[in-house]
Amino acid sequence: MALIVQKYGGTSVGSVERIDVVADKLIKAHQDGNQVVVVVSAMSGETNRLVALAQDVADQPSPRELDVLLSTGEQVTIALLSMALERRGQPARSYTGGQVHILTDSAHNKARIRDIDGSKMQTDLDAGRIVVVAGFQGVDEDGNITTLGRGGSDTTAVALAAALKADECQIFTDVDGVYTTDPRVEPRARRMQRITFEEMLEMASLGSKVLQIRAVEFAHKYSVPLRVLSSFEEGPGTLITDEDSEMEQPLISGIAFNRDEAKLTCLGVPDQPGVAYRILGAIADANIEVDMIIQNVSEDAINDFTFTVHRSDYARALELLQQKAEELGAKEVLGDDTIVKLSLVGVGMRSHAGIASTMFQALAKEGINIRLISTSEIKISVVIDEKYLELGVRTLHEAFDLAEDS
């Protein structure tokens, strides 16, 4: 008998009809001989409704009270789903985060899980019940209600799976798995059967928004096999696991991209200790997140320093950089917010040379100019003009033979 944790997001439980569908799926999993724990989000629209109520009352509601308010969203869903299960004759029991002691730190609105007491749930499972747990929420040591922030329900599911030593954590979403790239850009994109945690982290952070990074990290840390699959269609989805020596690694798993980038360059920066810090410190102080950072020596004791930010932060970042450049006596500041980032991801590239050159060659053949290059162990990212995004993705998809029939 396997123990599985399933998680359904807000869209999957967005109406009474959809809750009925989820109940049927859960009962099927239970009848297949599994012990089943299910984590649910607030019904779609509910969180926004609650946030709007809060903002009618106070411009800046306190984080503690916002958590008290928002946590009711999932509580409604767990009750309704349990009722739907019971109506079908399936014993079930709902729990809020606090009721199963999902202990978090006290960072309201973005709390991190510290511990979970699985004993109560295990008792229910052993009694044949389906256990229905509110995602996204917990309690701190003083019993205050906390929420985990964006994507928190995925994290709850993974944490429960870890605490209960589940055989698999299944995240049901509106896509049927993780693809080699975005099918809207490359219709020949292929659903992957398996992918490693490392690859998934690179794919997710680069804009393949299937799973929250945090949940993937958590699953990785506790080696919880994670499966992404569709709430609306049958299918095996994509399994995300530790690297498996028995499984032959493809060179490249997929191609991620990010349309929302802008790049800024400071030319002719004096090559002195602390310069990078003085530039990026100002950017960080303005709460602007930096993605890629590249520094090149161009001439004697003079550097070119480039970084990318989210496009919405471009104007502010440019202004700050211009100030800094003057202070530092830099030569010139350049900026471009019509660029995109394209990344090849694959654990296989670790042990294979020549991936980068194949990539650059393929792009060059199509006349796509590479503005920036940055690499990690399992990823090669390039920045190109945004008009070449689709062409770039399709070119690489073909160059690395990722299509459906391969």
Add this chain to the structure above:
Amino acid sequence: MALIVQKYGGTSVGSVERIDVVADKLIKAHQDGNQVVVVVSAMSGETNRLVALAQDVADQPSPRELDVLLSTGEQVTIALLSMALERRGQPARSYTGGQVHILTDSAHNKARIRDIDGSKMQTDLDAGRIVVVAGFQGVDEDGNITTLGRGGSDTTAVALAAALKADECQIFTDVDGVYTTDPRVEPRARRMQRITFEEMLEMASLGSKVLQIRAVEFAHKYSVPLRVLSSFEEGPGTLITDEDSEMEQPLISGIAFNRDEAKLTCLGVPDQPGVAYRILGAIADANIEVDMIIQNVSEDAINDFTFTVHRSDYARALELLQQKAEELGAKEVLGDDTIVKLSLVGVGMRSHAGIASTMFQALAKEGINIRLISTSEIKISVVIDEKYLELGVRTLHEAFDLAEDS
């Protein structure tokens, strides 16, 4: 420094604007030098919305899950009210029933409070915070969420007041106090400044639906001074307390009435032990609540037996009584569902003779025929034809000098 518990019902917190009004009232009470705990209900309409959701999912949702669902209603209100207080610079902290350990039995949907841990609230109060508690809810020993059933928020307020040894428990409603009778029937009805618990219980059970009986009983048991006052107007309201020897008791406090009564009579019942039981047992088995019960000996070894029920149960009760009458060999069954009950209430009547005769005389003078009479220590009830209700109320109001200017 006094400690007061205030309670606001669903109408009083039915919108963001009304929550703002409540916040202002609370801050005023706090600035007047009081420590303030506030109990709130779900925003009006919210509980109905949740019940409708549940019924879309299951015809008969389980009581446990219904409690999980319904308890979110008050949780939304406590968060919003705390935000409104904080926005005004007033430190506040919200608590669900479970968070302040409102321990109940496990009778979901109609749980009874067993214990409350006031220590956390006292710490907050001593730190200058207003404590905002969700009414209507608690947890059982296993940590399951329970609700107290209808009028539960009044009960929560009284129970908190008892646990915290509050100086007063103030119930804010849509009326500005308890009146000598219903002002819609007798415009000269007067708001009482004080009334005893016993009188309030008689007034409440007779249809003056200002406070839930259960909350009054609870307040009586723990001697918590209870004040009913308006959410929407200024004013001292009505104080409900133990009988105070220093306070001069008026003969009569008020006149209650009940329009929803029907009476049934079984004539010529054999005078044998167990007959009353056999008649009322059948009625009770059908879950019909009986109000007045009157038995008179009419002839040798033959009784007349009369009782009243809610008008909606009249047809069913009549049918059952006819069956029983046949079994018992009774002479005849009579019924009337065009009657009302009128009651004089007052602790003062205990020590004064002549109240009943004044009452009967006043009614007779107006040609109002009395069908039934029933008395208790602090109450005289009569059943009359429903067409005389308004005339009867006004006649007694005048006969006992209850009007505004008296």
